[in-house]
Amino acid sequence: MALHIQDEQTIVAQCSPKGAGAIGLIRISGVNAVHIADKISQFSGTKKLSGQSSHTIHYGKIVDPQGSTIDAVLFLLMRAPKTFTGQDTVEITCHNNPFILEAIIACTIKAGARLADAGEFTKRAVINKKIDLIQAEAIKDLIHANSQEGLKRSLAQLEGTLSHDIHFFEQELVKALALSEASFEFIDEESMEFGIQIKKLISNVIAQIAQLQKSFAQQKQIREGIRIALIGSVNAGKSSLFNALIGSDRAIVTDQAGTTRDVIEAGLYKDGLYWTLIDTAGLRKTSNTIEAAGIERSYKEAQKADIVLLIIDGSVELSTSEKEVYNDLLSLYASKIIPVHSKSDMPQIDHALFPDYLKVSSHQDDSIATLDQAIKAKIADIFTHDGSAHLLTTRQHGLLLALDQKLNEILPLLKEDIAYELVSHHLQEALSGLAELTGKSISEQGMDAVFRDFCVGK
Numbered sequence: 001m002a003l004h005i006q007d008e009q010t011i012v013a014q015c016s017p018k019g020a021g022a023i024g025l026i027r028i029s030g031v032n033a034v035h036i037a038d039k040i041s042q043f044s045g046t047k048k049l050s051g052q053s054s055h056t057i058h059y060g061k062i063v064d065p066q067g068s069t070i071d072a073v074l075f076l077l078m079r080a081p082k083t084f085t086g087q088d089t090v091e092i093t094c095h096n097n098p099f100i101l102e103a104i105i106a107c108t109i110k111a112g113a114r115l116a117d118a119g120e121f122t123k124r125a126v127i128n129k130k131i132d133l134i135q136a137e138a139i140k141d142l143i144h145a146n147s148q149e150g151l152k153r154s155l156a157q158l159e160g161t162l163s164h165d166i167h168f169f170e171q172e173l174v175k176a177l178a179l180s181e182a183s184f185e186f187i188d189e190e191s192m193e194f195g196i197q198i199k200k201l202i203s204n205v206i207a208q209i210a211q212l213q214k215s216f217a218q219q220k221q222i223r224e225g226i227r228i229a230l231i232g233s234v235n236a237g238k239s240s241l242f243n244a245l246i247g248s249d250r251a252i253v254t255d256q257a258g259t260t261r262d263v264i265e266a267g268l269y270k271d272g273l274y275w276t277l278i279d280t281a282g283l284r285k286t287s288n289t290i291e292a293a294g295i296e297r298s299y300k301e302a303q304k305a306d307i308v309l310l311i312i313d314g315s316v317e318l319s320t321s322e323k324e325v326y327n328d329l330l331s332l333y334a335s336k337i338i339p340v341h342s343k344s345d346m347p348q349i350d351h352a353l354f355p356d357y358l359k360v361s362s363h364q365d366d367s368i369a370t371l372d373q374a375i376k377a378k379i380a381d382i383f384t385h386d387g388s389a390h391l392l393t394t395r396q397h398g399l400l401l402a403l404d405q406k407l408n409e410i411l412p413l414l415k416e417d418i419a420y421e422l423v424s425h426h427l428q429e430a431l432s433g434l435a436e437l438t439g440k441s442i443s444e445q446g447m448d449a450v451f452r453d454f455c456v457g458k
């Protein structure tokens with residue numbers, strides 16, 4: 001990879017999160033990592049870190065240039081190449097006090113290191129071929145995963161499951177290219193056979209890309225969790241159900257229509273997924289500008305949500321304009337709506353809006369459990385349509401789309417009088433697209449774009 005990096009510089013950063021906790025972790029990586037650690041450390045007797053074998057742990061002190069002790073710490077010594085970055089690495093476990101961490105980093109910098117950029121350790125791991133770019137992206141997903149499902153998938157990707165698939169595409173396309181190049185040696189009738197084989201290889205890759213792309217629509221939910229909005233008329237009991245579902249009195253409940261004016265969110269973990277429940281302002285025609293603004297937000301939430309609990313007061317008649325609003329929402333968001341009739345502890349009216357709906361009362365625990373189950377069933381429904389076990393980043397998705405397009409351009413060329421020069425040219429382009437995906441050949445800007453969102457210390 002023709003990348004310009006100052007690989008010879010030794011970098012340092014705090015790897016543990018900022019804030020309270022017992023232990024802090026600092027990582028030093030680069031050609032001078034051990035030498036720098038020698039300068040800032042002190043052990044009993046004449047022991048030096050540089051005299052120790054790789055992959056060993058040592059108890060010692062960090063001392064500043066004046067000889068004062070900063071902290072008693074553990075040094076983890078790991079020499080290249082068997083390290084995360086592929087370079088010499090020293091990790092220091094210290095007491096987690098921000099002043100201690102800051103002082104140790106300052107000593108390290110005085111001794112010759114520089115502060116690492118965001119994602120720089122991972123970038124070095126890619127450049128030194130310890131992992132590919134797809135695995136590096138999985139690290140970011142792993143850290144930020146907000147659901148067990150997301151965690152599971154990013155962990156698998158870190159282990160190389162997606163890279164393996166991409167590698168397979170590469171092999172198939174290299175075979176196709178070899179066939180295309182070999183065809184130059186043969187007369188037309190004979191070379192037709194090559195075209196058939198190339199077509200088979202390409203069609204197989206196209207089919208597998210389609211499989212990978214299938215789950216892209218659900219990536220956001222897997223990564224960030226599920227958004228569940230409670231939408232409906234004023235006074236329908238939305239806030240009461242919201243409070244019952246989250247198990248706390250977050251939203252104000254009164255008998256006055258128009259109590260909730262703004263959007264209220266609450267998050268909770270359920271069965272390894274993160275749910276964000278959203279209470280909204282009730283929908284009705286109003287001349288009050290604050291309430292009108294709240295209603296507009298409710299519509300936006302309905303659009304953004306993965307699941308809409310459409311709450312209808314089952315105990316009162318609906319006005320014509322209310323029916324219009326509910327029908328409007330139904331036509332817009334049918335697939336994500338769970339229709340709910342509220343206040344089921346009171347005499348009920350069938351509004352004949354839906355063939356089927358849930359009857360719930362926020363005063364009854366069993367009906368909240370039923371609602372909970374219905375939400376879980378809807379979530380399961382969302383995930384069963386998911387075709388692939390991989391999480392794709394927008395970058396990966398875009399490159400796979402481009403690859404798919406390129407391969408589809410080749411297929412029509414594989415008929416009579418095949419122009420193999422052109423086929424080879426397209427295949428080469430497809431292969432360089434794949435190399436960009438794994439990071440084998442990527443511009444410096446492309447690489448920087450991937451690491452921009454990483455945190456310092458990763």
Ligand SMILES: Nc1nc2c(ncn2[C@@H]2O[C@H](COP(=O)(O)OP(=O)(O)OP(=O)(O)O)[C@@H](O)[C@H]2O)c(=O)[nH]1
Nearest residue numbers: 234235236237238239240255258259260282361362
């Ligand atoms: N009987 C009965 N009353 C309920 C139930 N749920 C809510 N209520 C009452 O209905 C009224 C409105 O409840 P809220 O939860 O504030 O309704 P909302 O839909 O959030 O109302 P807005 O925020 O004004 O749109 C309150 O007086 C609640 O006590 C229920 O299941 N049964």
Ligand SMILES: [Mg+2]
Nearest residue numbers: 238239259260
């Ligand atoms: Mg409310």
